[in-house]
Amino acid sequence: MIDFWTPVSGSRAGEVVADWVWGWALSRGAPDPVTEPDGYRIDVGLPEHRVRYVLPDPSSVGPRAAELTEPGTWLKVCGSPEQVRAGLSSRWTIGAPEYLMSTELGTHPPTIPPDPYTLELRSTGDVHDAVVRTAGGECAAKGRVAVRGGAAVIDMVETDPAHRRRGLGSVVMSELTHVASVRCAVRAVLVATEAGLALYEKLGWTVESPITAAHLAAAPTLR
Structure with a gap:
């Protein structure tokens, strides 16, 4: 468990946050992020993910959340669940711990599956998009990288449960970092779940900040 916190604004980690925000929007086909006084806004436009605010400092959670009422509104905050929960009402659903991570890119030869x-x-x-397929053509593992300038964002890495513990996640990561390096990216960024943290640390990635997600869900329909 990562239990530290250092505000990221104005630091190297702040640059990593910016890389992640812009690369994530590119990866998901969302509009360009809008810079806000407390971070960034991405108008995602999906019914259950209408808008996303990325806040580099957890002290801005309370003031920002006080303005937000629409279901489908998300916060991604550089802070622990405890720090984020302190600024939110009971209407918000808080997600499991995540981790903003980065690695410097050099020569990354791809790994053969x-x-x-x-x-x-x-x-x-x-x-x-990198996809590892079975002999029958089914998807066993996959991931995506979006390259913007000198930064690359790794996104949507997933291994099918039936094909785990065979090194396929490492194969996907190797291919994605190789592609990013070939396209002149010098740094790669991602947000890891608790389950993925060990793999990325094994591959040489460094935790820059804890990340906590929170969202306003639609009220249940009464029948």
Whole structure:
């Protein structure tokens, strides 16, 4: 468990936050982020994820949340669940701990998947998807990288439960960092769940900040 906290504004971690915000929007096909006095806003536009605010300092949670009432509003805060909960009413649902992580990119040769798996890369502009497939063509593991300038954001990395503990997550990460390096990115950023933290640390990634998500869910429909 990571239990430290250092405000990220104006620091290297603040630059990592900015890299993540812009790369995440690119990865998800969302509009460019809007800079706010307390962080960033992304108008995602989905019914259950209408808008996302990324706040580098947990002290801004209370003032920002006081203005927000619409279901589908999300906060992503550089702080622990305890710090974020202190600024929120009971209407907000708080997610499990996450971690903002980064790594410097150098020469990253891709890793060949073990038999009988094969690796497929699909690119659309600056967004690249790596998919590990079974002999029958099913998706066993996948991930995405969005490259913007010198920064790359790793996103949506997932291994099918039936194919875990076979090194496929490492294969996907190796391919994504290789693609980012070839396209001149010098740093990669991601947000890890608790389950993914050990893998990324093993691969040389460093935790920059804890991340806590909170959202306003729609009220249940009465029947």
